[in-house]
Amino acid sequence: MKLAARNLGWKAGRRTIVDDVSLEIMPGEFLGIVGPNGSGKTSLLSMIAGLRRPVTGSVLLEGRDIARLPRRDVARKVAFVEQQAETGERLNVRQAVELGRTPHLSALSPWSAEDEAIIDRALDDVDMRAFADRPWQTLSGGERQRIHIARALAQEPRLLILDEPTNHLDIEHQVGILDLVRSRNLTVVAALHDLNHAALFCDRVAVLHEGRLAALGRPPEILTDHLLADIFRVDARVEIEADGSCFIRYARPSTTARRFTIREPA
Amino acid sequence: MLRVVAGGVTALAVLFVALASGAAIGETAIPLATVVKTVANRLWDAGHDLDPIDAGIVWNYRIARALVAAACGASLAVCGVVLQSLLRNALADPYILGISAGASSGAVAVAILGFGGGFFSLSAGAFAGALVAFGLVALLALRSGRGPVAIILAGIAGSQLFNALTSFVVTKSATADQARGIMFWLLGNLSGVRWPDVFLALPVALGGLAICWLYARSLDAFAFGPQSAASLGVPVRRVYATMIAVTALMTATMVSIVGSIGFVGLVVPHAARLIVGVRHGVLLPAAALAGAAFMIGADILSRTVIPGQVLPIGVMTALVGAPAFALILIRRPVTR
Numbered sequence: 159m160k161l162a163a164r165n166l167g168w169k170a171g172r173r174t175i176v177d178d179v180s181l182e183i184m185p186g187e188f189l190g191i192v193g194p195n196g197s198g199k200t201s202l203l204s205m206i207a208g209l210r211r212p213v214t215g216s217v218l219l220e221g222r223d224i225a226r227l228p229r230r231d232v233a234r235k236v237a238f239v240e241q242q243a244e245t246g247e248r249l250n251v252r253q254a255v256e257l258g259r260t261p262h263l264s265a266l267s268p269w270s271a272e273d274e275a276i277i278d279r280a281l282d283d284v285d286m287r288a289f290a291d292r293p294w295q296t297l298s299g300g301e302r303q304r305i306h307i308a309r310a311l312a313q314e315p316r317l318l319i320l321d322e323p324t325n326h327l328d329i330e331h332q333v334g335i336l337d338l339v340r341s342r343n344l345t346v347v348a349a350l351h352d353l354n355h356a357a358l359f360c361d362r363v364a365v366l367h368e369g370r371l372a373a374l375g376r377p378p379e380i381l382t383d384h385l386l387a388d389i390f391r392v393d394a395r396v397e398i399e400a401d402g403s404c405f406i407r408y409a410r411p412s413t414t415a416r417r418f419t420i421r422e423p424a
Numbered sequence: 425m426l427r428v429v430a431g432g433v434t435a436l437a438v439l440f441v442a443l444a445s446g447a448a449i450g451e452t453a454i455p456l457a458t459v460v461k462t463v464a465n466r467l468w469d470a471g472h473d474l475d476p477i478d479a480g481i482v483w484n485y486r487i488a489r490a491l492v493a494a495a496c497g498a499s500l501a502v503c504g505v506v507l508q509s510l511l512r513n514a515l516a517d518p519y520i521l522g523i524s525a526g527a528s529s530g531a532v533a534v535a536i537l538g539f540g541g542g543f544f545s546l547s548a549g550a551f552a553g554a555l556v557a558f559g560l561v562a563l564l565a566l567r568s569g570r571g572p573v574a575i576i577l578a579g580i581a582g583s584q585l586f587n588a589l590t591s592f593v594v595t596k597s598a599t600a601d602q603a604r605g606i607m608f609w610l611l612g613n614l615s616g617v618r619w620p621d622v623f624l625a626l627p628v629a630l631g632g633l634a635i636c637w638l639y640a641r642s643l644d645a646f647a648f649g650p651q652s653a654a655s656l657g658v659p660v661r662r663v664y665a666t667m668i669a670v671t672a673l674m675t676a677t678m679v680s681i682v683g684s685i686g687f688v689g690l691v692v693p694h695a696a697r698l699i700v701g702v703r704h705g706v707l708l709p710a711a712a713l714a715g716a717a718f719m720i721g722a723d724i725l726s727r728t729v730i731p732g733q734v735l736p737i738g739v740m741t742a743l744v745g746a747p748a749f750a751l752i753l754i755r756r757p758v759t760r
Contacts, residue, residue: 209654233657240655243648246514247702260645261657265638306648313656 159185159235159316159345161206165215168201168369175201177369178214183317188339188346190356190377193366194390199349200241200321202366206347207238207319233261237315239306241322245294252290254305255280258312280308283338285331299326307335311342320348324355353390357381357404365389378404431706435713439494442720446490447482449724451731454478454486463487484618490720492617493737495625496678497688497719498712502633503671504689505696505711509643509704510667511572517690518675521575521668522582524684526557527676528590528610535606536598546609547680554676557586562668571650575668611736612685614723621681632674633712639663640704647702685738687745688715688722694752718744 161183168176176198183189183206191199204210206217208224217224224232237258245254258280259273281287284304289297297305303326310318318339324332332352336359339346350356356363357377365373365380367389373380378398386394386406393409447459462482464470503518511520519525530553531546533539539549561575561582568574594603636643642663645653654660675689696711722740729735 204651207655209651229654229659230657233655236655238655240651243652245647245649246512247509247647248697249647249702253702254647257645257647257652257656260641263641265641 159183160220161236161317161345162218163202163206163215164218166202166205166212166217167214168198168205168210169213175369176205176212176366179366179369179371180215181364181371181374183345183347184361186343186345187361188348188359190360190363191347191349191366192351192353192356192363193372197366198369199366203238203319203321203347203349204240207236208232209238230261233313233315235315236317236319237310237313238319239310239321239323241325242299243306247294249294250290251286251292251294251297251305252277252281254294255308255312258309261313276312276314280312283311284308285334300328300331303327304331304335307339315344317345317347318342320346322349322351324350324352353381353386353406357406378402381406435709438713438717442717443487443490443494446493446720446724447486450481450486450727452478452481454482458482459487488619488622489614489617489723491622492625492681493614493719493723494716495622495629496682496685497692497715497717497722499625499629499632499674499678499715500685500689501692501696501711501715501718502629502636502708503675504693505704505707506636506643506667506671508693509646510664511576512646512649513572513576514694515690516576517686518671519583519684519686519689520579521672521675522557522561522579522586523554523672523675524679525583525586525590527551527554527679527684528606529553529557529586529593531609532590532593532598532606535609536593536602550683551676551680553586554679555672557582558672558676560585562672570664608736609683610738612683612738612741614682614726614737615734617681625678625681628674628677629712632670633708635670636667637705637708639667640708643667643704644702683736683738685719685741687738687741687749688719691745691749691752692718695748698752698755 163179163181166176166179167174179202191202193199201210205212208217208219208227211225219227219232219235255277259276263269263273278287281290284307286301286304286308289301294302303323307320307323320339323335327335332355336355339348340359360377362375363377363380364371365385372389373385381396381404383394383396386392386396393411395407395409397405397407399405444456444459448454448456458474458478459482461470461472461474462479465472465474465479466483500518504516507516507518507520508514527550530549530551533553534544534546534549561578564578564581565575568578594606598606642653642658645656645658650660692715693711696707696714700706700710719741722737722744726735726737726740729740
């Protein structure tokens with residue numbers, strides 16, 4: 159599944175959110191999108207998923223402009239997990255995951271045993287099979303996030319786009335989810351907050367800064383002390399492990415360099 | 425499969441019982457056997473010997489009335505389900521798009537201001553008013569951002585405007601009798617209903633239900649919002665446009681025949697969700713059935729509660745509907 163973003167731009171009113179971003183997503187890779195808050199990660203992802211029409215540029219899915227493809231065709235290939243989608247409906251867990259089959263079913267096609275098996279597998283994958291009959295409203299934030307991912311897996315996409323998928327998850331499930339999507343035969347694009355997760359799981363990372371693509375490449379080549387200081391404004395040491403992977407150790411900001419000063423009451 | 429058949433049979437049975445009750449119960453009680461024989465005579469010339477007055481009451485008045493009540497209740501309930509799901513708002517009802525307000529303005533324009541010089545009926549005026557109001561609301565919603573909140577706010581603006589126009593005309597120009605008549609019409613009135621109304625209401629109700637049902641999976645996909653629906657392959661804009669146009673036409677048709685009967689389109693969808701769940705493939709037909717039965721029941725009550733006087737059916741639906749809604753609000757699970 160090859161996807162190419164060409165000169166993507168997005169504006170909110172007059173403010174430029176994403177500015178001339180071009181990148182190609184290679185079949186089977188795990189591409190991490192990192193960047194400080196407000197650097198345009200979510201806007202870039204929703205353009206790549208074809209959910210938002212870019213102001214400039216275009217997204218090519220297997221060589222064809224995603225804006226011209228029928229939504230259903232796109233949804234059979236690309237699944238998108240947004241941040242914190244909520245519902246007021248009295249759904250249970252299983253019904254929430256069943257929605258993932260929507261692009262594969264027409265108005266009249268019946269629900270099949272195969273669909274049923276796909277739902278079971280998706281629930282197993284996120285470790286939520288035992289929760290199948292629980293009402294949505296009784297789930298914790300992390301459990302809801304896992305169900306959203308199960309729904310995306312039930313969609314049987316070839317490209318999975320995740321917007322900060324590890325939010326709300328405990329550390330076991332953070333690592334578990336990233337490992338799961340990695341181990342599936344999927345192309346994955348994920349906005350990640352935790353740079354160590356990006357270093358651990360991503361084949362490549364794209365660094366966004368103020369809407370522009372600041373760097374793109376293998377984690378050990380990209381995530382340098384320098385870049386962390388310039389773009390993320392943190393003092394950190396990047397250590398390269400024996401196997402070539404990298405690991406980021408953050409340092410406490412020194413008092414003189416502290417950017418968020420704590421004011422003492424007058 | 426067995427459950428589908430069982431459900432269908434139960435649904436038809438409920439519907440027939442409701443229709444038969446609607447035909448049998450009234451100021452002159454007519455035995456159920458007479459009702460059945462009348463229908464048999466009419467539909468396949470069974471040749472039963474019947475009192476022509478009884479047969480006339482059953483066929484010309486009560487059955488026509490019960491069928492329109494059913495079509496109307498079903499339509500309002502289906503529109504309520506669709507709009508609540510699409511706009512993700514538990515308080516959405518078929519009138520949220522300004523349709524009843526526009527219909528009342530159209531009706532007073534014809535009845536009091538004499539628009540159309542007697543050439544237009546009250547119903548035609550109401551239908552035209554409903555469409556004008558809906559058009560304005562749709563335009564406003566398109567200009568103000570297209571999202572669910574924009575649609576709801578545009579609907580509120582439109583409703584307020586047309587309700588004010590109606591009040592203005594009524595207070596300025598109506599005689600006491602006219603005002604009373606308009607009030608009666610606004611609260612819903614099935615008294616004037618005859619067979620031609622059936623031939624309008626029934627196809628609109630069935631056709632509307634069928635179209636909405638074809639969109640059942642798309643409506644399901646709106647559970648987590650329009651963005652989530654889009655990522656599940658739903659052409660969001662087309663579904664919005666189609667569903668809102670279909671519900672607007674269904675509602676406008678029903679309002680123009682019987683007036684704006686409240687609460688059915690708000691309460692029945694919630695009750696149906698509690699009973700059959702949130703999947704629209706089942707929910708839509710269930711709501712249609714419940715709405716039809718509820719409306720026939722409300723009509724029977726409105727004709728019989730006070731002997732010798734017919735209450736506006738909207739009073740009955742709200743008298744039953746308001747406490748029912750209160751109950752649902754209490755039983756609803758707290759969402760965080």
